[in-house]
Amino acid sequence: MTKLPPLLPEETYARVCRVAKFDGLSVLIVAGFFALVSATMGDALGAAVGSLAAGAGAMELHGVAVLHHGERRGMSWLVGSQLSLLVVLLGYCALQLVRAKLPELPPETDSLIRMDAEQLGMTKSEFLRLFNRMLYGGFAIITFVYQGGMLLYYQRRRTAVAQALPEET
Secondary structure, eight states, X not given: OOOOOOOOHHHHHHHHHHHHHHHHHHHHHHHHHHHHHHHHTTOHHHHHHHHHHHHHHHHHHHHHHHHHTTOTTHHHHHHHHXXXXXXXXXXXXXXXXXXXXXXXXXXXXXXXXXXXXXXXXXXXXXXXXXXXXXXXXXXXHHHHHHHHHHHHHHHHTHHHHHHHSOOOO
């Protein structure tokens, strides 16, 4: 198996900008949507978390714009956006796991939940708590892997991106 040569700094710069633009826009749109939905439902915590997450997406887009202006500090914005999003989402998951306030479910789901709980030898309340732990625990793991991976992706490409940019005066 032959090893491919490393990418030229210019290609690394272009890839980082493409990834950051797509990721930042995706985060901004999805988190902004969830912030609006939460706000209309009267969920202040959800609206705040969605707004903070959307802000992290905006930070990432700002980092791309700074890089396009030839400034190396744009990479700090990209890394910072991932760290911010990681902290916001993990904090939300931790809060949901600690407070364990279960949402109201439609009455038609009650019999299904009770049947599932009985099959597992649990009460409905125990089953819903387990579901809550699995949902937010899984989301926290996925968040840690994805946002942590993005953070490392940007961090490891700082040198190559800096080489592709003109010298700062």
